[in-house]
Amino acid sequence: MGLTYQHFENTEVVIGILALQGAFVEHQATIQNLSVKRKISVSLVRTVEDLELCDALIIPGGESTTIALLARLAGLLEPLRAFVKTKPVWGTCAGAILLSQVVEGTKKGGQEVLGGISITIARNGWGSQVESFEADLEVEGLRDSQTPFTGIFIRAPVVLTLTPSPADPPIQVIARLAPNLLPPSLPSLEDDDPKTIVALRQGLHFLTTFHPELTHDDRFHEYFVRECVLARAE
């Protein structure tokens, strides 16, 4: 994409957290306490001016329809779409829905998206009986990757299909749910079913269908900052 991040060299890297609704405070606390090799600061984003100060953005979990509606009311929807074209964004749960290109199971009236990642995702994709569960995830590339990460899935979305066009950056799967760890009430899945994908990267962006900010484990935050933000600043 021809981006240069030279301006990072002598300055703080500002990680924005969209703070319209949902679990933004938890993300803020985790980022603030990260120990990484560059100075980073965290900024809550509620206005276009807030967004303009950010080098990267986290969109939290919450309610994707509400977040999109509040973003529209704040005049942030188009600026967010422009941001996604040039800067790293991580969407968690509802944020993952907003980052996707196509959403199924939307509320009446549809769902506005930012469209940074070429997938089709289903809202509340694990169905209504089991709305929340936890599962251990083995994730290559995380610090201390031998230790499983506790994935907290709260009315989580499910990846249905990967739809990159030849011109799009490739999609890299970062974590899958082991089908044998799914609650027995959920339908059984083959190991390679896209529904088992719970963390992925494409180009600048990162998506997790679960909530790393609700654990006391900062490894996904560190991963995003290290791999998606700072790696591009060097």
Ligand SMILES: NC(=O)CC[C@H](N)C(=O)O
């Ligand atoms: N925990 C979450 O972020 C849930 C997402 C929610 N089901 C939505 O559609 O937006």
